[in-house]
Amino acid sequence: MTRAATAYTAGSLDHHRQLLAEGKDPWMRANEQSIVESSRNGPAGLIGDWLATDIHRAGFRLRDVRCRVLVWAGRSDPGRAVPDAPLVATRIPGAEVRIAEDAAHTPSPAHWREMLAWLSP
């Protein structure tokens, strides 16, 4: 868990990284509880996610998304979020891309606030 957290937060704000290291980040704490809770049905949920996202056809195209979309990614995300963001945005009409320079995969509380504010009409 610690190694996973480290990989996902490399490049985050120093303050946020310190909270994570001390185990005081509320998102990470809730996430730990969530991981334990997720295993209640054994691997059923993980298999379901894998089938839905990687194996079964999506059943829609990105161009079918006809509402406001914000594609957010942290610059230091170790996955494909940053290179994929502009590709996704070109296929979704009216999509907006925000790359946070001071974040990795996991948003900090300030980033969460920013995203939730964007959703308020």
Add this chain to the structure above:
Amino acid sequence: MPTERSASRDALRWRPANDRWTQVATRIVCGGRPHWYRRLCHVTDFALPDGRNLAWAEYGDPAGTPVVYIDGTPGTRLAHPPDEALAGVRLITFDRPGYGLSTPDPRPTLLGVADAVGALASSLGITRFGVLGFSGGAPYAVACGARFPERLTGVVAAGFTGPDRELGTLHGRERLRSRSCARYRLWAGGM
């Protein structure tokens, strides 16, 4: 369509899920106090149109802007953005099928989860809402945008790995390695 029972939000009353394994697991974990356990864990139930159980929870300001949060893998109702970010937001989270107290879906799809989100919001009387998907939950959030865009104030896809088939970014074994195995290895602590 949601049932009258679920629409009345009598959810904190104990009601076993239809799935046998969920019943057994819940009985083991909850012991003789399912009522208390479920209160402590913010558990509420919703019966999907096909009879499956969807467990959900609510955080933040009950009078705030409704936002459905879809967490990354593994996604349960307990994971949510920090409370300090929830000012003016009524955040609704849920166990995706197969996680926590939600019944597994025999054929899980992105649009199937989107339908569950739509049904849950309808049962709560929410007509317009936002969807925030993070990491492994982002594809489900985007699916909501394709399924019922007119009901949404917007969709945020955070840490979103795009659909590689459509984007043409990954192929074959590279796709499997990068999207599935790596993700689960990271969560398992880099085994």
